[in-house]
Amino acid sequence: MNPQGTFQLPPALSEYAPRVDELYYFIFWISVVAFVAICVALVLFVWKFRERKGGPTKGAQSGDHHALELFWTFTPLILLTVLFHWGFKDYVAAAVAPDDAIQIRVRARQWAWEYEYPNGMITPGELTIPMGRPVKLVMSSDDVLHSYFVPEFRIKKDVVPGMYSSLWFQAIMQPRRYDAQVYCAEYCGARGDTGGHSAMLSTIHVVTGSEYEEFLREGPSRPTDLQTDTQWGELLVTQNNCLSCHHTDAATTLPAPSFAGIFGRHQSLEGGGEVTVDENYIRESMLTPQAKIVRTYTAIQMPPFHFSDHQVDAIIAYLKTIH
Numbered sequence: 460m461n462p463q464g465t466f467q468l469p470p471a472l473s474e475y476a477p478r479v480d481e482l483y484y485f486i487f488w489i490s491v492v493a494f495v496a497i498c499v500a501l502v503l504f505v506w507k508f509r510e511r512k513g514g515p516t517k518g519a520q521s522g523d524h525h526a527l528e529l530f531w532t533f534t535p536l537i538l539l540t541v542l543f544h545w546g547f548k549d550y551v552a553a554a555v556a557p558d559d560a561i562q563i564r565v566r567a568r569q570w571a572w573e574y575e576y577p578n579g580m581i582t583p584g585e586l587t588i589p590m591g592r593p594v595k596l597v598m599s600s601d602d603v604l605h606s607y608f609v610p611e612f613r614i615k616k617d618v619v620p621g622m623y624s625s626l627w628f629q630a631i632m633q634p635r636r637y638d639a640q641v642y643c644a645e646y647c648g649a650r651g652d653t654g655g656h657s658a659m660l661s662t663i664h665v666v667t668g669s670e671y672e673e674f675l676r677e678g679p680s681r682p683t684d685l686q687t688d689t690q691w692g693e694l695l696v697t698q699n700n701c702l703s704c705h706h707t708d709a710a711t712t713l714p715a716p717s718f719a720g721i722f723g724r725h726q727s728l729e730g731g732g733e734v735t736v737d738e739n740y741i742r743e744s745m746l747t748p749q750a751k752i753v754r755t756y757t758a759i760q761m762p763p764f765h766f767s768d769h770q771v772d773a774i775i776a777y778l779k780t781i782h
């Protein structure tokens with residue numbers, strides 16, 4: 460069960476989050492006070508200096524009021540200095556990762572995230588990390604600008620082609636494992652259902668230290684809230700945005716072959732020959748997509764996916780159910 464958020468903010472699941480929230484609420488309440496004060500003054504002055512019968516038609520010059528001028532010059536100056544100092548301190552804390560942080564490589568591409576662990580294991584779409592330990596993400600993009608955003612951790616950073624960017628966080632301790640949601644915060648005009656940055660959803664599984672050790676040994680396993688491999692396969696297909704190219708209705712066969720009735724289908728290949736879609740072919744199609752190219756599908760390339768055997772099983776189980 461995930462901890463609860465507030466009316467304005469999602470749950471604070473990293474050690475850093477409360478710092479952001481304090482600054483946010485400070486600015487929020489200052490804005491509320493200033494807004495109310497300005498509105499009250501506005502109404503009062505409108506009333507006080509309204510046009511009256513027999514009154515002056517033009518306001519009189521009132522001269523200087525030094526105390527007042529100093530007040531409205533120095534109050535914002537002091538306030539902005541405080542805000543800058545506060546914001547900069549928090550920014551530096553977020554920018555410099557501790558030396559003992561676990562390093563995870565994050566690769567972004569249209570339209571999915573992929574994670575690589577210190578032991579070389581790669582998981583597409585979802586990240587598993589231990590709670591209460593600093594984690595540093597070293598991020599790069601294979602194509603366009605992306606932006607890694609985890610609202611519950613209060614972190615966000617652009618992922619830029621041609622360079623590495625990094626950020627770090629430490630997920631809070633909780634009695635049980637919990638999840639955080641990752642978004643890509645890059646703007647684009649695409650509708651999320653056929654790809655686009657808004658479809659780059661990813662999950663961070665925050666687990667206990669021993670669960671993390673087990674994960675590094677055994678690889679990813681089916682999320683505990685799913686009953687069958689078929690359901691896990693469906694989740695993996697969603698998380699990795701297969702459906703931004705492949706469709707599940709038989710009629711839509713572009714830009715990639717439809718998933719409808721895929722299992723057992725006969726497929727002609729580029730360069731001649733034919734295959735029957737079976738487990739081995741699906742596995743190969745996902746791990747090394749360029750090994751066999753379906754005839755006429757040369758316009759776009761399917762990127763290779765690093766799935767574990769268990770994940771491959773789950774996706775095959777799911778693909779078998781699409782008719």
Ligand SMILES: [Cu+2]
Pocket residue numbers: 567604605606643644645655656657659
């Ligand atoms: Cu993106």
